[in-house]
Amino acid sequence: MKLELQIASHNFELTEPLRELIREKAEKLDSFYEHIMRCRVVVEVPHRHKHKGILYNINIYITVAGGEVVVKREPNEDIYVAIRDAFDTARRKLEDYARKQRGDIKSHEEIPHARVSALFPDKGYGFLTTGDGRDIYFHENSVLNSEFKQLKLGSVVHFAEEQGEKGPQASTVRVIVK
Numbered sequence: 001m002k003l004e005l006q007i008a009s010h011n012f013e014l015t016e017p018l019r020e021l022i023r024e025k026a027e028k029l030d031s032f033y034e035h036i037m038r039c040r041v042v043v044e045v046p047h048r049h050k051h052k053g054i055l056y057n058i059n060i061y062i063t064v065a066g067g068e069v070v071v072k073r074e075p076n077e078d079i080y081v082a083i084r085d086a087f088d089t090a091r092r093k094l095e096d097y098a099r100k101q102r103g104d105i106k107s108h109e110e111i112p113h114a115r116v117s118a119l120f121p122d123k124g125y126g127f128l129t130t131g132d133g134r135d136i137y138f139h140e141n142s143v144l145n146s147e148f149k150q151l152k153l154g155s156v157v158h159f160a161e162e163q164g165e166k167g168p169q170a171s172t173v174r175v176i177v178k
Contacts, residue, residue: 006038006039006041007019007023007040007041007043008040008043009044010044011044011047012045012056021080021083022041025083025087026041029062029087029091029094032091032094032095033064033094035064036063036064036094037064039062040060040061040062041060042059043057043058043079044059046075054077055075055077056077056079056082057072058085058086059073059086060089060090062094065101066101067097069094071090073089111158112158112159112161113156114129114156114159115128115129116152116154116157117129117135118153119151119152121148121149124141125139128157137164137166137167137168137170138159139169142172142173145174155175155176156175157174157175157176158173159174160172
């Protein structure tokens with residue numbers, strides 16, 4: 001961490017062993033994201049309203065390069081569990097933030113689309129023509145939602161391609177509604 005860790009408590013006196021536990025957990029956050037500029041941990045005991053026992057809120061505010069990561073968890077009766085859960089959440093959020101900055105986020109392939117170029121309703125099949133000019137066979141059973149009868153020449157569809165016995169074929173065809 002580039003700046004000193006700040007630990008605050010509200011409606012509760014934080015003991016030195018608890019402060020040390022929070023320091024240890026905060027230092028470990030550096031191993032998940034090295035550009036932490038500031039970390040503020042607030043331990044609070046909300047005012048009691050018809051509750052038996054004490055509930056502990058742990059809020060963590062982490063300033064990082066280009067943003068802030070905030071962790072606010074549900075209160076817990078066990079302060080050690082509350083601290084553990086809050087720092088586990090902070091670790092996950094920092095890992096996600098680091099992945100996003102590195103560009104490691106999954107990109108989903110675009111679902112291919114095509115136009116119906118030939119249709120043989122009496123025989124129960126047809127052909128699709130893709131954007132790159134390939135022809136792909138499809139059977140009426142591969143058309144989702146029983147929409148084979150609604151297909152017309154030129155209809156735009158999404159499809160999943162696989163290799164069939166006689167060449168490429170569409171295993172599923174979904175009509176794109178405009």
